[in-house]
Amino acid sequence: MQYEQLYTTALGADPVELGSLNxxxxxxxxxxxxxxxxxxxxxxxxxxxxxxxxxxxVVSVIYGLAVNWWMLIPxxxxxxxxxxxxxxxxxxxxxxxxxxxxxxxxxxxxRTIWAIPSIFAPTVAAVIVAASGGxxxxxxxxxxxxxxxxxxxxxxxxxxxxxxxxxxxNQKRDKEGLEEAGFIQGFRELFxxxxxxxxxxxxMIIRNFSMRIAGPFVPLWMVNFxxxxxxxxxxxxxxxxxxxxxxxxxxGRLADKIGxxxxxxxxxxxxxxxxxxxx
Numbered sequence: 145m146q147y148e149q150l151y152t153t154a155l156g157a158d159p160v161e162l163g164s165l166n167x168x169x170x171x172x173x174x175x176x177x178x179x180x181x182x183x184x185x186x187x188x189x190x191x192x193x194x195x196x197x198x199x200x201x202v203v204s205v206i207y208g209l210a211v212n213w214w215m216l217i218p219x220x221x222x223x224x225x226x227x228x229x230x231x232x233x234x235x236x237x238x239x240x241x242x243x244x245x246x247x248x249x250x251x252x253x254x255r256t257i258w259a260i261p262s263i264f265a266p267t268v269a270a271v272i273v274a275a276s277g278g279x280x281x282x283x284x285x286x287x288x289x290x291x292x293x294x295x296x297x298x299x300x301x302x303x304x305x306x307x308x309x310x311x312x313x314n315q316k317r318d319k320e321g322l323e324e325a326g327f328i329q330g331f332r333e334l335f336x337x338x339x340x341x342x343x344x345x346x347x348m349i350i351r352n353f354s355m356r357i358a359g360p361f362v363p364l365w366m367v368n369f370x371x372x373x374x375x376x377x378x379x380x381x382x383x384x385x386x387x388x389x390x391x392x393x394x395x396g397r398l399a400d401k402i403g404x405x406x407x408x409x410x411x412x413x414x415x416x417x418x419x420x421x422x423x
Contacts (some may be wrong), residue, residue: 146381152216166211172220172221173227192308203226207291260283266380266381269378270379272290278373283374
C-alpha cells in the first residue's frame with residue numbers, strides 16, 4: 145500500500161495529477177458507499193465479498209500492466225468499489241454473530257490476527273522492491289503480480305469454504321422488509337429520529353477530510369524530502385501494524401466494559417498531535 149503513490153508518480157503523474165486521482169477515488173467512494181450497504185443487506189455478505197475479491201484481482205492486473213499513470217484511472221475507480229465491498233464486511237460478520245457485550249473484543253481479536261501478517265508484509269515488499277530495481281516502476285511492479293496471486297487464492301477459499309454467515313437477527317424477515325421498503329425508503333427509516341447518527345456522520349466527514357488531505361503525499365514526502373529507501377518504508381509499515389497487535393484486544397475489552405465513547409475521546413488527541421512531530 146505504501147508504494148501506490150510512488151508507483152503512480154513513477155508512471156509520470158505529477159502532484160496535481162496524483163491529487164486528482166485520489167479525488168476521483170473519493171468521489172467514487174462517496175457515491176458507492178450508501179448503495180453498497182443496501183446491496184450487502186439484499187444479496188448477502190458472502191456474494192459481495194466474492195465479487196469484491198474479483199474486482200481486487202482486476203485492479204492488480206491493471207496496476208501490473210500499466211505503463212502510464214492515466215491507465216490507473218479504471219483501477220482507482222474499481223479500488224473504491226472493492227474497498228466498500230470488502231473493508232466493512234468482516235466486521236459485519238463479527239457483529240452479526242456475537243453478543244453485544246462481546247462485539248468490541250471480537251473485532252479487536254480479528255484486527256490482531258489481521259495485523260500479524262501485516263507486520264512482515266512491508267519488510268517482504270522492501271526486499272522485493274530493492275531486488276527488482278528500487279523505488280521506481282520496475283521495482284514496484286512485481287508487488288502487484290504477487291498481490292494478484294494472493295487475491296485469487298483468497299477468492300477461491302472464500303467461494304469454496306466460507307459458510308453463508310448467519311446472525312441472531314431473523315434474516316429472512318429483514319430481507320423481505322428491505323425489498324418491501326425499497327432502497328430510498330430503507331434509508332429514510334434508518335435516519336428517522338436518529339439525531340446521533342446524523343451527528344456521527346458529520347464527525348466522520350470532517351475526520352476523513354483531514355486524513356485524506358495529506359495521506360496520499362506521505363510516501364512521496366518520506367522518499368523525496370526525507371530520503372527514505374525501501375527498507376525504511378518497510379520498517380515504517382511494520383511499526384504501523386505492530387501497535388494494533390498490542391493494543392487492539394485491551395482496547396476492545398475496555399470498550400465493552402466502559403462503552404465506545406470514552407476510548408474514542410482518549411485516542412483523538414493522539415491523531416491530532418502525532419503528525420506535527422514528524423516535522
